[in-house]
Amino acid sequence: MSEVIHAxxxxxxxxxxxxxxxxxxxxxxxxxxxxxxxxFSFAMFLVGGVLALVIRAELFQPGLQFVEPEFFNxxxxxxxxxxxxxxxxPAFVGLANWLIPMQVGAPDMALPRMNNxxxxxLPFAFGMMISTLFMEGGxxxxxWTFYAPLSTTYAxxxxxxxxxxxxxxxxxxxxxxxxxxxxxxxxxxxxxTLMKMPLFVWTWLITAYLLIAVMPVLAGxxxxxxxxxxxxxxFFNAAGGGDxxxxxxxxxxxxxxxxxxxxxxxxxxxxxxxxxxxxxPLFGYSSMVYAVASIAFLSFIVWAHHMxxxxxxxxxxxxxxxxxxxxxxxxxxxxxxxxxTMWRGSMTFETPMLFAIAFVVxxxxxxxxxxxxAITPVDYQYHDTYFVVAHFHYVLVPGALFSIIAAVYFWxxxxxxxxxxxxxxxxxxxxxxxxxxxxxxxxxxxGLAGMPRRIPDYALxxxxxxxxxxxxxxxxxxxxxxxxxxxxxxxxxxxxxxxxAWEGAKGLEWTLPSPAPYHSFTHPPKVTDAEVQG
Amino acid sequence: MKKTILQFASGIALIGWALIVQADELNLxxxxxxxSREVYDLHMLILGICVAIGVVVxxxxxxxxxxxxxxxxxxxxxxxxxxxxxxxxxxxxxxILVLMAIPSTQVLIAMYDTGxxxxxxxxxxxxxxxxxxxxDEDYNRTFSFFSNLATPRSQINNRQVKTxxxxxxxxxxxxxxxxxxxxFLITAEDVIHAWWVPDFGIKRDAVPGVVNDxxxxxxxxxxxxxxxxxxxxxxxxxxxxxxxxxxxxxFDAWYASQASTEVVKxxxxxxxxxxxxxxxxxxxxxxxYCAACHLADGQGIPPAFPAIAGSAVAMGPRDDHLRLVIDGxxxxxxxxxxxxxxxxxxxxxxxxxxxxxxxDAGDISQPADVVNLSGGQ
Numbered sequence: 001m002s003e004v005i006h007a008x009x010x011x012x013x014x015x016x017x018x019x020x021x022x023x024x025x026x027x028x029x030x031x032x033x034x035x036x037x038x039x040f041s042f043a044m045f046l047v048g049g050v051l052a053l054v055i056r057a058e059l060f061q062p063g064l065q066f067v068e069p070e071f072f073n074x075x076x077x078x079x080x081x082x083x084x085x086x087x088x089x090p091a092f093v094g095l096a097n098w099l100i101p102m103q104v105g106a107p108d109m110a111l112p113r114m115n116n117x118x119x120x121x122l123p124f125a126f127g128m129m130i131s132t133l134f135m136e137g138g139x140x141x142x143x144w145t146f147y148a149p150l151s152t153t154y155a156x157x158x159x160x161x162x163x164x165x166x167x168x169x170x171x172x173x174x175x176x177x178x179x180x181x182x183x184x185x186x187x188x189x190x191x192x193t194l195m196k197m198p199l200f201v202w203t204w205l206i207t208a209y210l211l212i213a214v215m216p217v218l219a220g221x222x223x224x225x226x227x228x229x230x231x232x233x234x235f236f237n238a239a240g241g242g243d244x245x246x247x248x249x250x251x252x253x254x255x256x257x258x259x260x261x262x263x264x265x266x267x268x269x270x271x272x273x274x275x276x277x278x279x280x281p282l283f284g285y286s287s288m289v290y291a292v293a294s295i296a297f298l299s300f301i302v303w304a305h306h307m308x309x310x311x312x313x314x315x316x317x318x319x320x321x322x323x324x325x326x327x328x329x330x331x332x333x334x335x336x337x338x339x340x341t342m343w344r345g346s347m348t349f350e351t352p353m354l355f356a357i358a359f360v361v362x363x364x365x366x367x368x369x370x371x372x373x374a375i376t377p378v379d380y381q382y383h384d385t386y387f388v389v390a391h392f393h394y395v396l397v398p399g400a401l402f403s404i405i406a407a408v409y410f411w412x413x414x415x416x417x418x419x420x421x422x423x424x425x426x427x428x429x430x431x432x433x434x435x436x437x438x439x440x441x442x443x444x445x446x447g448l449a450g451m452p453r454r455i456p457d458y459a460l461x462x463x464x465x466x467x468x469x470x471x472x473x474x475x476x477x478x479x480x481x482x483x484x485x486x487x488x489x490x491x492x493x494x495x496x497x498x499x500x501a502w503e504g505a506k507g508l509e510w511t512l513p514s515p516a517p518y519h520s521f522t523h524p525p526k527v528t529d530a531e532v533q534g
Numbered sequence: 535m536k537k538t539i540l541q542f543a544s545g546i547a548l549i550g551w552a553l554i555v556q557a558d559e560l561n562l563x564x565x566x567x568x569x570s571r572e573v574y575d576l577h578m579l580i581l582g583i584c585v586a587i588g589v590v591v592x593x594x595x596x597x598x599x600x601x602x603x604x605x606x607x608x609x610x611x612x613x614x615x616x617x618x619x620x621x622x623x624x625x626x627x628x629x630i631l632v633l634m635a636i637p638s639t640q641v642l643i644a645m646y647d648t649g650x651x652x653x654x655x656x657x658x659x660x661x662x663x664x665x666x667x668x669x670d671e672d673y674n675r676t677f678s679f680f681s682n683l684a685t686p687r688s689q690i691n692n693r694q695v696k697t698x699x700x701x702x703x704x705x706x707x708x709x710x711x712x713x714x715x716x717x718f719l720i721t722a723e724d725v726i727h728a729w730w731v732p733d734f735g736i737k738r739d740a741v742p743g744v745v746n747d748x749x750x751x752x753x754x755x756x757x758x759x760x761x762x763x764x765x766x767x768x769x770x771x772x773x774x775x776x777x778x779x780x781x782x783x784x785f786d787a788w789y790a791s792q793a794s795t796e797v798v799k800x801x802x803x804x805x806x807x808x809x810x811x812x813x814x815x816x817x818x819x820x821x822x823y824c825a826a827c828h829l830a831d832g833q834g835i836p837p838a839f840p841a842i843a844g845s846a847v848a849m850g851p852r853d854d855h856l857r858l859v860i861d862g863x864x865x866x867x868x869x870x871x872x873x874x875x876x877x878x879x880x881x882x883x884x885x886x887x888x889x890x891x892x893x894d895a896g897d898i899s900q901p902a903d904v905v906n907l908s909g910g911q
Contacts, residue, residue: 062696063689063690063691063692064690064691065692069769070768070835070838073765073768136836136837137837138838141767142765142767147725147764147765149724149742150725150726150766153725153865154661154724154767154867156838157837238741238742238743238744239742239743242743243743244741244742244743245741245744278602278610279610280610280611280612281612281614282614283613283615284620286615287620309737309738309739310739310741311720311739311741311744311746314643314646317642318639318642321635321638322635325631325635326631328627328631329627329631332624332627333623333624336591336623339595339598340616340619342595342599342602343598343602343611344598344602344608344610344613345598345608345611346602346604346610347599348605349599349603357595360595364588364592365588368584371584372580372584375576375580375634376638377572377638377641377642377645378573378576378580380645380735380737381562381577383728383737383763384728384764385763445561448560448561449560449561449563450761452761452762452763452771453763454765454770455770455771456771457690457701458701459700459702459761460696533614
């Protein structure tokens with residue numbers, strides 16, 4: 001049936017985008033929407049980065065220099081919220097939009113109008129959230145985890161805008177996920193069975209289910225906050241019979257799957273890149289799929305490891321310690337598979353490969369500190385110190401973020417039809433790699449020495465490491481301007497790229513010309529073993 | 535040549551490891567209690583295992599990066615799975631994890647052994663200070679006090695040289711005896727805080743409406759410092775914890791004197807004070823309890839923290855002002871100070887506010903007025 005409809009519409013092959021700015025407002029094309037998502041997330045990344053630099057400037061030396069504690073708390077809170085919901089997540093959705101239809105051999109996403117809506121909600125959500133910083137009483141200042149009652153009874157008035165913004169982000173994510181699932185399950189080219197799908201598609205399929213499962217939980221949490229603030233309910237108010245600890249259980253039931261939402265698509269990306277530049281098939285394809293599925297399942301039963309100090313009974317502590325330790329097994333399998341893919345390959349080290357290798361090494365280091373944090377009795381010493389800050393920045397910055405940057409370098413020839421400048425790409429890599437380690441490695445030490453998180457001023461014994469960390473942050477932050485330059489330079493004056501831009505690249509997207517046509521596959525492509533692995 | 539490089543590298547690694555083990559600034563503190571030392575040993579064990587795995591895994595990775603590159607003329611192999619290898623690297627990590635879980639479980643069980651205490655102290659978190667209540671055998675309060683940051687604003691604002699205990703010093707430290715099992719009941723008045731003394735190896739969240747418990751036995755008398763470790767608002771970074779561990783006899787003497795001062799203090803509630811006495815006492819209390827939000831010049835940070843200078847409350851009826859300070863304002867950051875300050879302190883701080891920052895109410899507040907208003911408590 002769908003074949004027939006397709007045939008009817010496919011006479012106008014050069015049907016391209018509309019002209020002018022309205023193209024971007026009305027577009028239902030997966031590539032346009034992917035581009036919007038990616039530029040939006042890059043803009044949010046720069047905004048969140050500026051907030052991070054305000055934090056690091058204040059922490060350069062002990063004492064209060066630039067900002068007041070009240071404003072400092074708004075910086076840490078909004079830095080976290082913007083990076084998680086505005087930079088990392090939309091970037092992955094943007095990559096999904098660009099790549100999934102091309103990788104499964106479809107012409108576009110399954111639900112193009114909803115796709116437009118799910119993007120265009122975001123600028124309004126973030127516009128509203130960021131505008132609270134300029135309101136009387138200031139913006140959210142209770143940490144990105146917004147624990148009640150600091151975020152309810154004791155919150156600034158602007159918290160209601162924050163709640164509405166979170167609702168909008170959730171709606172956008174859920175729509176994006178439904179679209180991705182519908183596309184993957186219904187629009188694969190004939191012959192592309194589930195166990196032949198590229199890993200990026202697999203990881204996003206699982207991620208999308210996680211999003212649909214947990215975004216409503218977050219919406220529930222903020223709705224209860226709204227009721228506590230405006231309608232005198234007492235969900236989280238102990239004086240009215242509520243329980244502040246319940247907030248944390250609900251939040252982390254969302255929050256732990258959320259952190260895997262930010263890393264599973266990265267696993268997919270890195271698998272493609274390492275196999276390509278090793279010029280070898282990915283090692284252990286099916287165990288990769290099972291490992292991602294296991295990690296996703298485990299993510300639902302480990303949430304209280306964020307709450308070891310909240311005062312749970314011994315049996316609860318033990319359960320969450322054991323289940324958390326278990327995550328190391330499938331994660332280890334993935335790391336071993338990547339190394340086995342590299343083993344006896346014929347490797348070259350273009351920019352995407354450099355970022356991918358840095359991902360494997362630095363993400364694994366974040367994994368090690370994660371394993372240490374899983375050990376409950378020791379976690380008491382680490383909890384809410386800079387050791388935790390170092391841990392999650394290692395998995396999110398050289399983890400999730402590096403994978404996104406690697407993906408941009410890897411697929412930009414396909415998107416623009418042009419090749420980036422390799423020397424500038426390598427310069428960007430080395431500056432980022434050095435900057436990220438100078439920023440976050442010393443934070444392990446200040447955490448172990450006892451420096452708590454989210455403080456605008458600190459005791460003198462933490463001074464050296466904080467200064468180092470601040471220097472690194474400025475190196476890392478400004479080196480992202482190199483990235484911006486590389487992107488603009490590529491789009492305006494990059495050298496033309498071939499259809500198969502990389503020697504070892506496999507996958508349906510590489511069978512298309514570069515730049516890819518506006519409607520990816522107007523006829524279902526032939527799925528051959530040469531292009532897909534199973 | 536290759537051998538010397540290898541020796542050099544392993545030498546550096548060993549020195550690095552020795553530095554991590556020894557340097558205070560680089561590693562977790564072993565602390566002073568049995569529990570904290572067990573925690574430290576566990577930390578070193580897990581860290582050691584992670585470093586060992588890291589050396590092997592990254593070693594293989596970097597060898598591959600070095601050897602299996604196209605520029606060395608390497609041909610790509612085409613293998614893509616090996617069932618035995620995959621089973622092996624699933625089972626071996628599982629076994630390592632089980633081996634890590636055993637000592638972790640033992641230490642955790644030891645930490646949960648809260649019974650058999652010699653004395654109990656209630657620790658209550660407030661925005662942004664700690665209250666310590668010494669409880670008797672029936673959990674009744676014998677005496678209590680607040681512990682506030684003692685670092686002067688001038689050091690925080692870089693107008694004065696910072697001392698060694700910058701931000702880690704308080705006006706009244708918690709005092710406990712050495713060698714006795716002290717049980718802490720941890721809770722909070724307003725938002726969630728967390729009470730942590732790294733050298734004891736204990737940390738617990740202070741949650742309003744929930745009472746958590748912790749215990750410690752400290753063999754060595756001394757002064758031990760920590761900080762609040764749960765974001766609790768504006769001055770989260772400025773509510774340190776200082777615990778002074780006293781030899782047993784010294785502690786008993788201090789405890790007895792504190793309990794008797796409680797009685798003497800209650801007698802002063804009937805006295806009348808002069809304007810000057812109230813202003814002097816009031817200024818001191820204002821600096822400790824009010825200035826964090828309402829600022830030293832009484833200008834506040836509106837709208838969250840209203841100004842006192844020229845405010846309707848400070849210029850209005852005296853009893854309304856007293857009541858507001860005693861009962862607080864529900865749903866705002868203004869706490870009920872009736873629970874925190876005694877009548878002398880309350881009367882003097884209100885009197886101070888009514889006669890400072892350009893305010894001139896022209897009346898006088900006495901401890902007896904506070905006692906009357908708060909129902910004779």
